[in-house]
Amino acid sequence: MIVEGNLLLPDGAQQVKLALGWLRLEGGRIKEVHLGPCPHEADAGGPQALISPGFIDTHLHMPQFDIIGAHGLDLLDWLDQVTFLAETRWANADYAQAMSERVLDQLLAHGTTSFLGYGTIHHDGTRRALDACRKRQMRAVVGQVLIDQEAPESMLNEREASLAQTEALLQDFRDGVDGRVSVAVTPRFAITCSAQLMAQAAELAQRYDAHIQTHLAEMKPELEAVAALHGGPHYTGVYQRAGLLGQRTVLGHCIYLSDEELEILAQTGAVAAHCPTANSFLRSGTMNRARLLSAGVRLSVGSDIGGGYERSMVRSARAMIEATFHAGTAPMSAGAAWWHITAGNAGAMGWSSVGSLQEGFEADVLVIEPDVPWLDAYNPLGMLMFGWDDRWLRQTIVAGAVAFDAAV
Ligand SMILES: [Zn+2]
Missing domain, CATH: 3.20.20.140 (Metal-dependent hydrolases)
Known part of the structure; x- marks a missing residue:
């Protein structure tokens, strides 16, 4: 499975960065991570999509x-x-x-x-x-x-x-x-x-x-x-x-x-x-x-x-910023908050193969397609976090298989 988009990647301590690229998922793992435009026809995502770890x-x-x-x-x-x-x-x-x-x-x-x-x-x-x-x-x-x-x-x-x-x-x-x-x-x-x-x-x-x-x-x-x-x-x-x-x-x-x-x-x-x-x-x-x-x-x-009222970790992260x-x-x-709900929480749990889009990691991947011009925003990750809409989540991939598909 090929997933294309703006990859949410780790960037030093407690931060993330965005880079256009694509992933190949195989056997429940992230088999390949590439930067740059995708030379293949992608199965999910696209140049405007955000691809995040689960x-x-x-x-x-x-x-x-x-x-x-x-x-x-x-x-x-x-x-x-x-x-x-x-x-x-x-x-x-x-x-x-x-x-x-x-x-x-x-x-x-x-x-x-x-x-x-x-x-x-x-x-x-x-x-x-x-x-x-x-x-x-x-x-x-x-x-x-x-x-x-x-x-x-x-x-x-x-x-x-x-x-x-x-x-x-x-x-x-x-x-x-x-x-x-x-x-x-x-x-x-x-x-x-x-x-x-x-x-x-x-x-x-x-x-x-x-x-x-x-x-x-x-x-x-x-x-x-x-x-x-x-x-x-x-x-x-x-x-x-x-x-x-x-x-x-x-x-x-x-x-x-x-x-x-x-x-x-x-x-x-x-x-x-x-x-x-x-x-x-x-x-x-x-x-x-x-x-x-x-x-x-x-x-x-x-x-x-249920003491907390948000099912979405993005909105929980927003509350963490607040x-x-x-x-x-x-x-x-916002970058630190995105890091916390992905790589940061993985580290807190002692998990060394989830929470990040890296080769060999377990293929828990989200395909997010915002309907706002987020890539041109002053702070793209801030815009997504504070303006978050659950309808943007198109697919949730768990261990390399689509576990949630908004279109289905
Ligand atoms: Zn509790």
Whole structure:
């Protein structure tokens, strides 16, 4: 398959550039990358098209796609009154499967080809979600949610049983063995997890070299609740004591952290997933990206659906730029934001063969045909990001095969 257009290519640290060129996709990989006009008849794209690596989302909740827009509640009320209710529906594995199929179709229709996401506490439901990812050949890491305290009865899972279930998933879904899908060890957050559960979860993740995902310091009342349940000196210390922090740990939000906590994150190499739309929707606050970066903390970006309301990573990236305005720090460039939702998020996940249009990389490619004269714009990547229209996405190619086609 030949794809032609303006290639979004890496350009030094945390930046991208555009160059007219073409790709040859073969056997699920990007076989060739060429600059200059395409000498062949292209199968997709054209001289006016943008060809981007597939977008990567580092924080979303699969069972929450149907509760986007539950407006007017604070985080803890939003969890109690809306979210837990939606998640209990995954007790029915058939429901979980049907919903997963819908969710993945929506992601592909918005250009997201890879993600790190939460299932629910339900083993069969989460397994069906993983199966659905595998069927679509998406590069996905999904976890069965671990909760053993401070939640309604219907959201609790017994500690040993849920760890054993997670281990069964870890054994059945190994990235690269028979697909691109793997399992994240997923303690939901410190309030709903006992110290013992978190310590055992960390040990399990270490044994399988698995990703860990959880939430950290999203809202002020949450900090008080964590301190009351787990003691001091701070929230990050709770995860550190459990052994949950490392290079493969992705922590959603990370808004309210002390200098000492940032130092721990930097030292352990844990990733702070910035979720700007959820932070704004739930009025949690604004992450000061510049502060985390200067402390040496690794950063990614996520949609955090359904607290976040954007399925599109381009619009999540736009919100990330806007967060730099609200924080009163140097504004992030559009090029840096495009980098974050592609190569940047791939790096945060530790993935070395997606997120970039390079020879030998997995062929997750987007064909985007804007109906505006973007190539003549003052800032072409800025115009596309701030004026983004999902209808511009013509094709989403996953592992070399067309997984979404706007014309179909
Ligand atoms: Zn979340």
